[in-house]
Amino acid sequence: MATLSQIARATGLSVTTVSRVLNHDETLSVPDETKFKIFEAAEKLDYKTIKARKAENARLKRLSILILDWYSEYEMLSDPYYLYLMTTLEKQCALSNMNTIRVVNVNGEYKLTVDVKIDGMLAIGRFNPNQLNMLRDFTKNIVFLDSSPMEATYSSVTPNYKLGVTQAIEYFLSLGHREIGFVGGEVVGYEQEIIVDHRKQEFIQLLEKHGIYNSQYFFEGAKISYEEGYKTILEAIQKGRKLPTALFVANDSMANGVMRALSECDINVPNDISIIGFNNITSTQFMTPPLTTVNIPMGFMADCAIETLRQTIENKSILPRKIIVPCNLVVRDTCAKPKKT
Template sequence: MATIKDISKLSGVSPSAVSRILNHDSSLSVSNETKIKVLAAAEELEYVTIKERKRNSVKEKRLTIAIVEWYSESALIEDPYYLYLEKMVEKKLAQEDIDTFKIVNIDGTYTSAVNAQVDGLIAIGRFSPSQVTQLTSFSPYIVFLDSSPDPSLYDSLLINTEQGITLAMKHLFELGHTKIGFVCGHVIDDNGGEGFDLRKKAYYAFMKENNLFSPSLIFEGDRLSYEQGRILTKRILDEKERPTALVVANDTMATGVLSLLQESGLSVPSDMSLVGFNDLPSVKFLDPPLTSVQIPMQLLAMTAVDLLRQRITGDYPVPLKIFLPTMLKVRKSTAIPHK
């Protein structure tokens, strides 16, 4: 393997200057001719810098990446979105021949049943500052999915939820709906506390921009769950002037809304149009199949794994915060308003 001394001997440039040229030291004042001599000698001798050697050794090594679960089993029952996302990440890791195991929260402490060295973490969900500190004890390399607790330190992947709600609102508006309700629940912010839902923000913006906003059109519960969807639908049905369409903050809640509407003798979409959010695999099998904002879960998983691998190998100098777009999957739960 070629050394700095070998390049110095071949190029006729001092070893210290060779080292600084190869490490792109901008404070070094040498002629372009000298730089060319050094770089040509390095290429001829097939010299590899220490940084590149380290990067190549990491690339050749079989990686071990842990998946961190923020959510509880009861939360997954209420909303399986994170479960589907985790399965996508596991599938991508398997395709890349990367070893993996789970880190779970037991009584406030993150732990793993596997006693193994981990190269990096993919943390799915929303974590408090103290939880993030715990995670760094496993590895400094963390990619967060669905939150960005500190964009100056950690890579993060988020969904453009505002764009998704705007797509849903435009779809209903173009069908002729003006009395559009919004069904939602309390949400957790990027640091694990109670936050303001960006979906609600997008709903506000669209309705106000089109002079359609009324506080009576917002139906907010405690959680984003099937049961809360049913409870809030009872309130909707008690309204003297009901909305002609509903945008619901997630598919699980929308399924609860749909079930109570149908039990009450209303037809979707003839009596009320309905749009969900997340486009879970199950919603296309509902009757009617649910129009829903689609989250690119496969792309999320693929990007998370690729980003973490590049972070571990040192390919990116600064953390990245990436927003992925959404699409609207139009099915049979939306139609022109009933006259």
């Protein structure tokens, strides 16, 4: 396993800075790009705080951890990001001497599949107040992933959506794009409440800041999925709607559907229109052409969440913490300069 000194040499930063970033020192002020550089080097060099504690873990009792996701089975299959996050958590829990238990979602209520004492919970997704009350019935030791409800009470690990969207839009701008559109869909809870999509929110704010926001270039389906990406863009083309020169898509699965619709209409990516997705699921590198997308470091998110939960269970973390994990843009083959008119 790598040492802090090796990470410092790999990044050209001091051991002190590396240590403070990896230990989430909130008093340290460094750019997000520097943090990502350290996180990326830590992953590449196999620096894992959880693995470093293997000897200690062997002496500790095996903890029973509930992994619960807000998303339905259909939504997890529609967006493999959540499936990857779930399996990554299970894998990392196993390395950390934790026994994982999944919960069955029955009409919005969560049912345990086995009768066992729960030591802690990793909750994936965005939960409404009624659901939060259900979670507290299982355990008070909860760490949320992908959302941060009740920040004064619970710890959370979330991607830096603002940074990810900013990197995508700035890349479009650097290529010369000024007509930039958004493809997304509604995020609806179990009680049919509309949930804010942070990617859409950040997209609008950023384009307004640059003075290039145009609602004409918004394309929204009923859900954020492959099927809705395909259907939404195909219908827009068939109705004669003007397309922008670049599209930022809410996730990779939806971007794949968008690219299929464009291909069927003989619109070439990237020569006619540029595309950027979000999440960097494994299949993006095998799309035709390979998709430029915003990467979320799921392995590091899982490590942060598990370590935070362990500290919460062991009463080593007095105050809840909100860990915001930097994203980075992975440039592949779906972006080019806009065609000259």
